Amino acid sequence: MRRLADAMGVQAGALYRYFATKQDLLTAMAERMVGSVVDAVDAVDAAGPTGDGDWSARVARLARALRTALLAHRDGARVFAGTHSTGPNTLGFAESLVGVLREAGFGDGEAARALYAVANFTVGHTLEEQAALRPGDGGLTDAGALYEATVAGTYPHLAATLPVLTTTDFTAHFEFGLRLLLDGLRAVRR
Amino acid sequence: MRRLADAMGVQAGALYRYFATKQDLLTAMAERMVGSVVDAVDAVDAAGPTGDGDWSARVARLARALRTALLAHRDGARVFAGTHSTGPNTLGFAESLVGVLREAGFGDGEAARALYAVANFTVGHTLEEQAALRPGDGGLTDAGALYEATVAGTYPHLAATLPVLTTTDFTAHFEFGLRLLLDGLRAVRR
DNA sequence: ACCTGAACACCGTTCAAGT
DNA sequence: ACCTGAACACCGTTCAAGT
DSSP: OHHHHHHTTSOGGGGGGTOSSHHHHHHHHHHHHTHHHHHHHHHHHHHOOSSTTOHHHHHHHHHHHHHHHHHTSTTHHHHHHHOOOOSHHHHHHHHHHHHHHHHTTOOHHHHHHHHHHHHHHHHHHHHHHHHHHSTTOOGGGOHHHHHHHHHHTTOHHHHHHHHHHTOOOHHHHHHHHHHHHHHHHHHHTO | OHHHHHHTTSOGGGGGGTOSSHHHHHHHHHHHHTHHHHHHHHHHHHHOOSSTTOHHHHHHHHHHHHHHHHHTSTTHHHHHHTOOOOSHHHHHHHHHHHHHHHHTTOOHHHHHHHHHHHHHHHHHHHHHHHHHTSTTOOGGGOHHHHHHHHHHTTOHHHHHHHHHHTOOOHHHHHHHHHHHHHHHHHHHTO
């Protein structure tokens, strides 16, 4: 709060004329972060000349746009996960994703739960991705620590998959998980 | 740190004889939290008299055990997501999940990425679940705020799915997402 | 070897007082 | 109406000094 106030040439206490708490400020930041998501996806949906109208392609675009929006800001995923905006951008994202699925023939329960599954996976993934990119903390993907623990302990399966586990290609990891969810939705659809 | 030290009848500074930073303490807590996961699942795997040896059932048990372990502690998901233990419990969980999939015929890349997908979804879901259960913060599932925003704005799809969106049956939400991932893995397997 | 006491440089938040 | 100045009750962390 003091740092933000400094950047605005003001005292920290002055911020409390606009936001009741730091949490409220963070919620407003989260709402702003996802502002680009729905608009960007709608534009592609409207302009798509090929088979881009497919429900699974639309859901994929929404998920990718959410990840991209979070990645565009330092600690974006952590801010988003730690707040719960009910503003038009956040609700608009939910409305779009649920809408795509309902119009594709999914039931209300399936559409609502698919929203949660896709959103929670996307946020969980991006949380991990941004943590791994932070200096001095690489998570499970910290090749050094994982490698040592792997050769020291007895983890044959981790040893065999080390190259993939320590890859920094987070886009590939994200796309794999997203594909699992979409293939799963296709199976649910009967 | 001061509160923990108080509970131990000691000064806060004394804790730094055992952990270099608060982060290290939290990492040790996360490692301890998941201690029960692998053992519990292994016991079921060994004792299962029916078709419980199925790879998808084993992965499901691992994911459920992780969620249960996180739910058993206040802010369990947040602590787990905010740290990156390379201790035997955390690596043992990864080893088990990757092992089940590799032995079921999945490739190294698929197994490693499936681990990330399942773990990130589980942590993302439980983060949301524990946030919703905290007082004064219900997230998207806060029926009141969501209801008002829904009738005020123009969100027909959210309005139609409100009953499901505001359900407090988080187990059902979790199971749905988990099923999507497992069905997706079945599809990947060719 | 382990802990105390005390400090350092911070936090989020409040509120009388100014203009 | 909006901001300052100053405080309150905290933080994580360090470190000489004790035993």
